[in-house]
Amino acid sequence: MMKQYFDDLVNGIEAKLKEDPGSMSPRKIYALEVAKIGRRLYGGEERVAWCGVTAPFDLLAAMGITSCFVEFIGAMLASTGMVSEFLAEAEQAGFAGDTCAYHKSVLGAARKGLMPVPDFLIATSCPCTGGLAVMETLARHFQKDLFVLNIPQEETQQSVQYLADQIRDMVNFVSNHTGEALSEDRLREAIAHTNKAREIMVDVYKMAMNVPSPANGRLLGNFGIVVALLLGTKAAVDVATVYRDSFKEMLEKGISGIPDERIRLLWIQNRIQFKNPLIDILETQYNASIVSDELNDITWDPIDPDDPYIGLARRAISIPFNGQGSRRIKHLQQMAKDYKIDGAINPCHWGCRQGSGARGLISKGLGEVGVPVLNLEVDCIDSRNFAEGQLKTRLEAFTEMLDHRSSPWEA
Amino acid sequence: MTDMKKQRIGFTCAYTPIAIVDAAGFVPYRVLPVTDVPDQAGRILHDNLCPHVKRVLDRALENDLPEDLTGMIFMNSCDAMRRLADAWMTVRPEDHVMILDLPTTGGRTDIAFFAKELERLSHTLAAWSGNPIAADQIARSVEQYNQIADNIRTLNEFLAQGKLKGSGKRLQELINQATSAPFADSLTLLDAEIRNNQLNPARQNGIPVFLFGNVMPDPDFFSLIEDCGVQIVGNDFCTSTRMFENLPCTDKETLFTEISGQLLNKPPCARTFDPARPGKIADDVIQRAKSLGAQGIIGHSLKFCDPYLARLPMVRDAVQGTDIPLLLLEGDCTLRSFGQQRTRIEAFVEMLR
Numbered sequence: 001m002m003k004q005y006f007d008d009l010v011n012g013i014e015a016k017l018k019e020d021p022g023s024m025s026p027r028k029i030y031a032l033e034v035a036k037i038g039r040r041l042y043g044g045e046e047r048v049a050w051c052g053v054t055a056p057f058d059l060l061a062a063m064g065i066t067s068c069f070v071e072f073i074g075a076m077l078a079s080t081g082m083v084s085e086f087l088a089e090a091e092q093a094g095f096a097g098d099t100c101a102y103h104k105s106v107l108g109a110a111r112k113g114l115m116p117v118p119d120f121l122i123a124t125s126c127p128c129t130g131g132l133a134v135m136e137t138l139a140r141h142f143q144k145d146l147f148v149l150n151i152p153q154e155e156t157q158q159s160v161q162y163l164a165d166q167i168r169d170m171v172n173f174v175s176n177h178t179g180e181a182l183s184e185d186r187l188r189e190a191i192a193h194t195n196k197a198r199e200i201m202v203d204v205y206k207m208a209m210n211v212p213s214p215a216n217g218r219l220l221g222n223f224g225i226v227v228a229l230l231l232g233t234k235a236a237v238d239v240a241t242v243y244r245d246s247f248k249e250m251l252e253k254g255i256s257g258i259p260d261e262r263i264r265l266l267w268i269q270n271r272i273q274f275k276n277p278l279i280d281i282l283e284t285q286y287n288a289s290i291v292s293d294e295l296n297d298i299t300w301d302p303i304d305p306d307d308p309y310i311g312l313a314r315r316a317i318s319i320p321f322n323g324q325g326s327r328r329i330k331h332l333q334q335m336a337k338d339y340k341i342d343g344a345i346n347p348c349h350w351g352c353r354q355g356s357g358a359r360g361l362i363s364k365g366l367g368e369v370g371v372p373v374l375n376l377e378v379d380c381i382d383s384r385n386f387a388e389g390q391l392k393t394r395l396e397a398f399t400e401m402l403d404h405r406s407s408p409w410e411a
Numbered sequence: 412m413t414d415m416k417k418q419r420i421g422f423t424c425a426y427t428p429i430a431i432v433d434a435a436g437f438v439p440y441r442v443l444p445v446t447d448v449p450d451q452a453g454r455i456l457h458d459n460l461c462p463h464v465k466r467v468l469d470r471a472l473e474n475d476l477p478e479d480l481t482g483m484i485f486m487n488s489c490d491a492m493r494r495l496a497d498a499w500m501t502v503r504p505e506d507h508v509m510i511l512d513l514p515t516t517g518g519r520t521d522i523a524f525f526a527k528e529l530e531r532l533s534h535t536l537a538a539w540s541g542n543p544i545a546a547d548q549i550a551r552s553v554e555q556y557n558q559i560a561d562n563i564r565t566l567n568e569f570l571a572q573g574k575l576k577g578s579g580k581r582l583q584e585l586i587n588q589a590t591s592a593p594f595a596d597s598l599t600l601l602d603a604e605i606r607n608n609q610l611n612p613a614r615q616n617g618i619p620v621f622l623f624g625n626v627m628p629d630p631d632f633f634s635l636i637e638d639c640g641v642q643i644v645g646n647d648f649c650t651s652t653r654m655f656e657n658l659p660c661t662d663k664e665t666l667f668t669e670i671s672g673q674l675l676n677k678p679p680c681a682r683t684f685d686p687a688r689p690g691k692i693a694d695d696v697i698q699r700a701k702s703l704g705a706q707g708i709i710g711h712s713l714k715f716c717d718p719y720l721a722r723l724p725m726v727r728d729a730v731q732g733t734d735i736p737l738l739l740l741e742g743d744c745t746l747r748s749f750g751q752q753r754t755r756i757e758a759f760v761e762m763l764r
């Protein structure tokens with residue numbers, strides 16, 4: 001079922017692009033590359049590792065592993081409208097209704113035989129406790145070996161070294177499973193791709209900061225977190241390049257992501273992954289554009305190809321969900337400033353203690369820089385209780401309020 | 412420290428190395444989620460965080476804490492605990508706060524890293540108190556707290572044998588006391604309790620059951636379980652026996668590494684695990700229940716506790732292959748919902764008869 005889905009997706013986009021090359025948009029190219037990962041995961045021909053969100057996907061790519069964080073599958077199931085039966089399956093098996101539905105859906109899918117059996121699993125302690133638990137559960141379910149990367153909370157010389165050592169151990173773990181040593185050349189090539197993609201993405205995000213922004217509620221949705229899966233490959237460079245070229249052209253021609261952009265919004269944490277009308281309403285009724293997502297940022301330095309483990313460790317530690325809440329809030333405040341944000345939307349994904357747990361402090365922190373936050377109560381994966389009417393009303397009240405106040409960034 | 416009266420340093424997790432806190436001249440004080448103050452932590456956190464951290468934050472919000480509590484040590488044990496640390500710093504900005512980064516696994520690199528964290532703790536506590544801490548002092552405190560761990564183990568055995576007056580409720584009262592009072596007071600109390608009970612005859616008071624879970628500090632919980640016809644033969648909660656583990660201190664030069672290795676590899680709570688044996692928690696629960704001669708297992712976890720909620724299905728699956736029935740309860744640190752649970756426990760015990 002999933003294999004068919006990804007095959008159809010890849011073939012569909014490719015056919016469309018062939019038929020009408022003018023229809024090529026950055027989002028399509030990005031979707032195509034992501035769908036190709038899905039196709040490889042489900043193709044049955046490649047070595048597969050299920051991972052945690054902050055695994056070094058570029059290093060794994062250099063070792064010939066198709067790897068993916070499991071939450072990606074939860075998001076896919078939600079976006080295709082198939083998630084309910086898998087959530088029900090997991091709940092039936094005793095996974096509490098109150099846990100993160102990204103994980104529950106994956107557990108349901110594994111129990112129903114819809115997750116390819118991996119060669120091994122690599123868990124990461126960041127971003128969340130639930131993520132680690134699901135990896136342990138999957139390792140037991142699949143009876144496959146598990147490696148854990150403990151991502152330290154703060155960046156210190158000692159913590160970076162600790163993670164770098166673990167990543168080295170991970171390389172040995174992978175080699176022991178594949179029977180192949182890590183090729184220095186392939187690693188160099190992967191790091192070069194990562195650094196190139198990084199450099200271009202910095203430009204892309206900078207351009208998205210323009211007022212009005214070439215970005216909109218869809219173009220870069222979920223981008224920062226998912227593009228990590230492409231790092232280390234040419235696909236990451238290609239995807240970043242089409243975004244850069246497209247944004248450049250839009251800026252030159254004075255085209256914005258939505259017509260008459262009036263309100264600039266920041267989306268906190270993850271998007272609502274199933275189909276819903278909220279973005280449309282924001283854009284068409286209120287000229288409100290989501291110009292960035294919290295994770296659409298480069299928080300790490302280029303990786304030194306001569307000493308990549310340190311750079312890979314720093315990158316994992318740097319993600320805004322890691323460490324103390326104050327660090328996350330500082331990052332959000334900086335984004336608000338860079339993007340001249342009028343208001344932020346926090347979906348407060350039900351079941352996410354990591355993210356929703358910081359709700360009050362995020363509101364306070366963004367409030368301090370004059371940016372109001374709309375806290376929603378949604379499950380970003382589980383559409384079963386989606387209170388569309390209520391959410392619409394709240395969004396409307398919020399955007400109207402923003403419309404009547406001046407930008408916090410006006411001189 | 413210049414004050415004659417020792418200041419208290421709060422903590423909230425069974426992985427906290429309280430001997431080091433003691434060595435620094437502070438009284439380690441477990442901030443238990445037990446309070447009558449109104450529920451309001453959801454304003455700062457979110458209602459979907461576990462009642463353990465919410466009730467602890469409620470205490471901070473209402474200042475329902477000892478006056479001489481001047482700092483907190485949080486362990487990076489789970490998302491909820493991290494968020495509690497954030498909130499604590501906002502609510503009580505004048506407190507000293509330290510967050511120790513606790514790995515989730517106990518391998519070679521993890522032990523080395525956590526040893527450095529323990530060293531950092533020791534330096535931080537020294538800075539808070541104004542006095543350096545010598546390795547000798549830490550070794551002495553470790554030995555002292557090992558005596559408490561021995562005593563708690565003995566009392567737990569008394570409980571399993573039906574010898575302990577006041578039973579499970581009394582044991583929990585003693586543990587709560589030992590996690591919040593100065594060492595000497597705790598030791599005196601526990602010694603006396605052992606003396607007073609050791610000659611009591613062993614008694615079979617009910618169906619032998621093994622209890623496990625995360626946070627249940629209310630002593631009445633244990634008597635309510637016993638009132639349903641249960642004899643608690645083993646009790647594995649973060650707030651009970653798991654709180655006190657013997658730590659090694661054979662070599663002062665490598666003290667932190669020794670303590671680190673022991674803490675990371677002690678009988679774990681669900682958040683710490685062995686990647687070589689995924690789901691080992693399930694096998695451990697069964698193995699412990701069997702070795703204690705339990706006829707049934709009762710698991711009690713808090714609502715919204717990711718480490719436990721995510722692993723209980725593994726326990727449930729594993730138990731199905733045995734002849735030991737399992738009852739899973741979910742609570743909120745209080746006995747508010749116990750009315751409904753009592754019926755389930757009674758039915759469970761009835762089935763075991």
Ligand code: SF4
Nearest residue numbers: 100102127128130352
């Ligand atoms: S939403 Fe939260 S709990 Fe769920 S996968 Fe993401 S960080 Fe983890």
Ligand code: SF4
Nearest residue numbers: 461463489491716717
């Ligand atoms: S381990 Fe569970 S009960 Fe303890 S603080 Fe974390 S979520 Fe709460």
